[in-house]
Amino acid sequence: MARTLTVVFGSGKEYDFTIGTDELAAVTEDAAWRWFDREYSELGCQASSPVGKVLVIDKILNVAKFSGEARFSGDPAWAQDYARHAARLLDRDKVRVDVGNAAIGF
Structure with a gap:
């Protein structure tokens, strides 16, 4: 799916x-x-x-934030x-990464 x-x-x-399914697999x-x-x-x-532990959601949000909108628009392959x-890590059908509000919704 x-x-x-x-x-x-x-x-x-x-x-x-x-x-797509093949791309995800x-x-x-x-x-x-x-x-x-x-x-x-x-x-x-x-x-x-503060203890330095980084959750998957933190990584996904921070990579988007620090890469910036310009990278998403200027480097479609990346x-x-x-x-x-x-998508592989979150394993959900629909995901919304809201960089401005530092939130991920499903």
């Missing part, structure tokens, strides 16, 4: 992605974790928890990778 992921920025701009959970770990590190994201890996 295809998954839908929407990334929303504070400007009201939304980016919608559909991840091509990404393992471990590969998705590694992708977000790498992006999180390369972007210099900071843990929001944006599709983001959506594919987030």
Whole structure:
């Protein structure tokens, strides 16, 4: 079953992605974790928890936030990778990543 992921920025701009069954099956959970770990590190994201524990939702939100809207609009291949890996980790039919409000809804 295809998954839908929407990334929303504070400007009201939304980016919608559909991840097909074959595309989702091509990404393992471990590969998705590694992708977000790498992006999180390369972007210099900071843990929001005082003990340094970073939850999957924190990584997904922070990678979108620190990448910025310009990357989603200017690099569609990267944006599709983001959506594919987030969809694998969250494993829900519909996901809304609201960067401006720091929330993920299902």
